[in-house]
Structure formats: structure tokens, C-alpha cells
Amino acid sequence: MSGGEGRLASLIGDLRAFGAAARKEWRLLRRYPSLFIGFLFWPIALPTAYVLQAQGYAGSSVAATNAFASRAGTGEIAGFLFLGWATYMWISMILWGPGTALRTEQVRGSLEAIFITPASRLVVIFGPAVSQVIWALWMFAVVGMAMGVFFGVDLGLAAVLRALTVIILAVPALYGLGALFAAIVLRFGEVHALVQTVRGLFTVFCGMTFPIIILPEWARAVALALPPTYLIGDLRHVLLTGASLTDLVPDLAILLTIGIALCLLAVVAFRSTERYARRGGSLAQY
């Protein structure tokens, strides 16, 4: 077999392993039906609570409602909050997903066996995340329906397609983040506290419930360094203010650049963690 043929065979093998890893995660999810109810409940319940809170803040004051519209760039309060929380839930899934998958393998004692296989490490890092894409699409669909049915937010097909493009362009950034997270989990063996901290950081800085212009300057600088800020802002722009994709080219370019950087960083971090774990024999320790 020539070098080229060998590389092709290896690539096909890795793709098959990638598909198998995704299928396995999907099967595990199917074993816990209560998760399905959760994926229907939370995308509606959590944003609805904040819509009610916003109604409490608006009260009967027209000035308060106008203040929101001028700061947020839209008077569509329900849409604004639903899109913010949908992104929050997607990020939660990504942060919990790959890290927890590796941690679970570690606890079950199957992680060492996986590392002995000839499959690429990219399969180990990104494979579990693929099944999460299905849930992300499902969640955005539930959010879209809830916005339309309960709050009368009208999302046109063209706007939905633009939003899908934004979501696809955000995939490298968010999944790079998830993979980086997985590497950290493998190194330190703890997932809960880290997820809560990072999720808290995103909630406070990235504008899930508010436009980032109300943040002080230093906090806005932090927000602009975090990929979810661009995702939330761009989704709101295309779905609520009718912005076109060309209007958002600078934002999307930043999002994609951060995404590529995060994916590369994740691969480097994962390799370094793996070397550390192999040398210290800590791969199976937890």
C-alpha cells in the first residue's frame, strides 16, 4: 500500500470511528427518556420566566419599555430573551457534553481501552459532540415554535435561514470550547465546578438577558473576547432586526477566527494532557 493510500484508509477509518462515537452517544441519550422531556421543558420554561420578569420590569411604564427598546435595538422582548437563553442552553450542552462523556468513560474504566485503539484523538475529542448538534437544532426549533405560538414573534423563512448560517458558523467556536473543556476535565478530573464557573462567566458577560452596551467598558471588552457574545448578538440581529449576513461579516469573521483558534488550542491541549496522563499513569484515575 502506498503512502497516499494508507493515509486515505486511515482517514476513512477515522470517519467511521467518528460516526460510531456519535451513534454511541445518541444511543446513550435515548436510554434516558426523562432527558427528552427536559429538552422540551427547559427551552420554554427558562426564557418564559425571564419574559415574565421583563413584564414586571416594564410594568405600566411606557418610558421603561421604550428604554429597553432603545438599548436593545428591538422592542421584541420575548424574542430577545428567548434567543439569549437558547444560546445559553446550547453552551450548557456543549460544556457538559464532551467533558462529561470523557469523565464518564474514565469513571467506568473504559477510557484507557479507547486510547489503545488506533482511532485519531480528534474522534475522541469531537465524536461525542456530534450528537449534541442534533439537540442544539432541536432546541432552537422548540425555541422558535415557542416564540411564535406563545408570544406571536413572527420569524420569516429567510431570517431563519440566515440564523442557521450564523449557527453553523458558530459551531467551530463552541465545539472548540467544548473540546478544550474536555482536555481540562481529563487533566483535573472535575467537571461540575468548572462548568458552573464558565457558564456563570458567559451569563454575566455575554448578554443573555441584556444588550452588552449597558455593561461598563472593561466588562464590554471581556464580552467582546467571548464567542457567545457574537452568536447571541448576530442571532438577534438576523431574526429580530432584519439584518442581512453581509451586515454581519466583521462579526462572523471574528467568530470563525476564534473558532479555528479554539479548535487548534483544544487539539494541542488534548495532546499535552494525554502525554501527561500516559506518563503519570493517571488516565484511569479519578
Next chain:
Amino acid sequence: MTSAALPASWRKDVADEWHAALAIARKELHIAKRYPLNLANEVLQPLYQFLLPSLLLGATFAVGGRALGLSSLTGTDDLAGFLFLGVVVGGLVGAAFWEIAFSFKREMDTGTLEPAWLTPTRPETFVIGRAIGAMVIAAATSLVLIGVGSAVFGATYSAGIVAALPAIVLASLGMLGIGYLIASALLMLREPNFFVDATSFLFAMASGVAFPITVLPLVVRPVAYLLPTTYALDLLRQYALGTRPLLDSRIEWLALTALTVVTLLVGQRVFLRTEHRIRIRGTLGQH
């Protein structure tokens, strides 16, 4: 046993159960002290997951730095005070659902529930012991958060807040009843995480932790009026912030007391029936 001896034996039983409840509470507090980061998270988590996003949303509606919309509904424009007091009652809800009720699930998982129930201690004493431990942590967390609200976010509480303390004590007893009910459900469920997560969230929201309950849809609002925590929180905000009451204050005190008694009695009865049923079925060790 003579009739004269009965009260003495009854008193001894009560004293024994009380000692057992305190021992369980001490055990829970010992465990909590072993995880200082988790204790710190009791304060930090409400801050970054609820209070900061809610305050920032409130800032988006502010007119000249004032919460005019909130003031039009509740009579106060002290947004920080409104939310930080909400978290006090949110802490009670969390304690009932996660610390009182869900601790049974944790014991089921570790396999210690069956041996514990083989001791002569009454099953409801385990609930009371956990409730005491959970309420001590909730009270400490609330005090810290109220302090943070005042020192960092400018919440201003009037001295009248002290007059609302009996309402919080009553609500804590009511939440013990809710803890009994949720624990009963947990003992019957195999995978209760979603159930506890969703019901505690809905309970807190319906109590008005995040917003005035007058913004709830009309079909949901009657549920809010059936929760003891709704009245406790409304009384707390009235005394501390001068908010407009939902109902006449005397009616609120009466409703809070009545709902607390009903919740406690119903909760305990349901819990004992559930416990009896699972002893017969022999499913206590299954999870």
C-alpha cells in the same frame, strides 16, 4: 403500661426523636463543611446564575437609573432589594427540594437508606433532621446575600424586616411539608433529577422569587396563591421595602399560617403512606 406512665413515655419518645433529628442535622452540616467550595457556591451560584442576569435585565428597563416599571406594579423601585429578598425565599425552596427531598436519593445511591431506616428512629425524623441542617445553611446563605445586596448593589432594607422573620419561620415549616411531599415522589421514581429540577424551578417562580406574581397569566395565578412561600415573600418585601401587599396583610398572615399547617399535615401523611408502601413492596434499596 398505666395511663399515668403514658405521658412520661411519650415525652421520652419525643425527646429521643428530637435528639436523633439534631444528630442528623449535625451530620448534614459536618458533610457540608467538608466541601467548602460547595458552600461558597451556595452564595455564588444565585449571584451569577440569577441575580446578575436579572439585575442587568432590570438595568435595560431603567429610566434615569430608576426602576419605574417595577415601581408601578409593586410600589418600590429598589430592584436589588426586590431580587435579593426573592433569593431568600428561593433558598428555602432549594433547601426543601434539593437538601431535604433529594438527600433521600443520594442515600439510595450510596446504599445507606435501608440501614438507616432499620434503626428505631421514625422515618419522618430523618426528614426533620435534614430540614434543620438545610435551613441552617439556607439562613446563613440568605444573610450573606442580603449583606451583599446592601453593600454592593445598593439594596435598602427598612428595620421592619425583623417583623417579617415569623413569616420566614412559618414558610420554613411549610417547606418541610413540601419536602415530605417531594421526598415521597422521589422514593417512587427511578430517575428523579428532572422532576426535582423542574418542580423546584416552577415552585420558586410561582412564589414570586423573580417577578411580582401579578404578571403571571391568569390561569396560573391561583396556583401562586396556594403556596405558603408566596405570602411569606410578599410579607417580607412589604416590611423590608414597603411594597404594596397582594392582599390585606392580616389575610396574608392567616393564609400563610393555614397553608403551612395544611402542607405539614398532608406532607407528613403522604410521606408515611409512601414509606409504608415501599416497605411492603421491598423497593427501598432499588434505584
